[in-house]
Amino acid sequence: MRNNGAVSELPVIDITPLRTGGDPRAVADRIGAACRDNGFFYVSGHGVPADLVAGLDAASRRFFALPDELKNEISMDRGGRAWRGFFPVGGELTSGRPDLKEGVYFGAEEPPGDLPLHGPNLFPEQVPELREAVLAYLTAMTGVAQTVMSGIALSLGLEAGYFREGYTADPTILFRIFHYPPAPPDTDSWGVGEHTDYGLLTLLLQDDNGGLQVHTSRGWIDAPPVPGTFVCNIGDMLDKLTGGLYRSTPHRVRNLSGNERLSFPFFFDPGWDSEVPPLPYSPGGRARWDGQDLRAFSGTYGDYLLAKVSKVFPHLAGNLG
Numbered sequence: 483m484r485n486n487g488a489v490s491e492l493p494v495i496d497i498t499p500l501r502t503g504g505d506p507r508a509v510a511d512r513i514g515a516a517c518r519d520n521g522f523f524y525v526s527g528h529g530v531p532a533d534l535v536a537g538l539d540a541a542s543r544r545f546f547a548l549p550d551e552l553k554n555e556i557s558m559d560r561g562g563r564a565w566r567g568f569f570p571v572g573g574e575l576t577s578g579r580p581d582l583k584e585g586v587y588f589g590a591e592e593p594p595g596d597l598p599l600h601g602p603n604l605f606p607e608q609v610p611e612l613r614e615a616v617l618a619y620l621t622a623m624t625g626v627a628q629t630v631m632s633g634i635a636l637s638l639g640l641e642a643g644y645f646r647e648g649y650t651a652d653p654t655i656l657f658r659i660f661h662y663p664p665a666p667p668d669t670d671s672w673g674v675g676e677h678t679d680y681g682l683l684t685l686l687l688q689d690d691n692g693g694l695q696v697h698t699s700r701g702w703i704d705a706p707p708v709p710g711t712f713v714c715n716i717g718d719m720l721d722k723l724t725g726g727l728y729r730s731t732p733h734r735v736r737n738l739s740g741n742e743r744l745s746f747p748f749f750f751d752p753g754w755d756s757e758v759p760p761l762p763y764s765p766g767g768r769a770r771w772d773g774q775d776l777r778a779f780s781g782t783y784g785d786y787l788l789a790k791v792s793k794v795f796p797h798l799a800g801n802l803g
């Protein structure tokens with residue numbers, strides 16, 4: 483992937499000490515500050531090999547270049563309750579309006595079963611290398627996410643393994659590959675409408691085209707690509723756990739680069755049956771962007787996620803019944 487070397491206002495945090503048994507305090511402090519500020523930062527020193535990322539990018543470009551009828555061989559309509567597969571441009575309504583993007587939904591590879599949003603992935607026959615690239619990437623990113631969560635635990639004064647033991651021993655893992663066609667310069671449509679992410683944290687790989695915007699306390703800012711990093715952002719469950727101290731911040735995408743943009747968000751979330759009560763000392767009290775009171779919700783993470791995805795894919799909601 484090329485890069486445009488843009489400078490971001492968001493901090494770049496090297497997590498090497500958390501991976502290699504170094505002194506974690508300075509990293510944990512920086513992560514904590516970023517989570518309290520915007521809930522968005524870049525992760526470097528993550529140890530994910532560049533050739534794994536390049537292979538995933540190349541295989542994904544080959545897939546999206548296929549004609550629609552071949553992409554539709556792995557249509558989400560065929561994924562049933564597992565909620566996996568391809569959806570076309572306009573097929574997802576992140577913010578109540580169709581998004582200007584197409585994509586493929588994946589998750590942890592599992593045998594067929596009854597649990598919604600779990601099960602086998604749908605991989606395209608025409609691009610066989612995508613399967614291997616996605617599965618290797620999921621394994622690598624699960625490790626990165628557990629590492630970042632250990633830093634988040636330390637930043638909250640908890641044991642490094644607090645989340646791994648309590649919430650993410652068997653995490654809910656979802657992964658998407660998005661392809662954003664170039665947006666017309668005068669468009670008022672979004673590639674992804676304004677939203678927050680649902681779970682604990684998201685690790686985003688993006689190509690060099692840019693287009694991601696973050697709603698900070700100082701207004702909307704760009705989160706441009708920074709070579710060799712992932713954008714990490716806090717989801718609703720970490721916001722809820724911390725009573726709003728760690729922010730699940732609204733963000734959106736508009737691809738005005740004139741090029742095809744690819745992005746690869748990896749979602750690392752609590753176990754399906756986890757209840758996510760506030761941590762004992764949560765300060766709370768902050769009003770949320772959309773007026774929703776996350777503390778009022780008391781079901782499992784699975785319940786929360788199902789309610790959300792039924793809204794963004796209304797015509798597929800029946801599959802989950």
Ligand SMILES: O=C(O)CCC(=O)C(=O)O
Nearest residue numbers: 660674688694735745747
């Ligand atoms: O494509 C991007 O850059 C961001 C995607 C995103 O925010 C999401 O999938 O939740």
Ligand SMILES: [Fe+2]
Nearest residue numbers: 677678679733
């Ligand atoms: Fe998002």
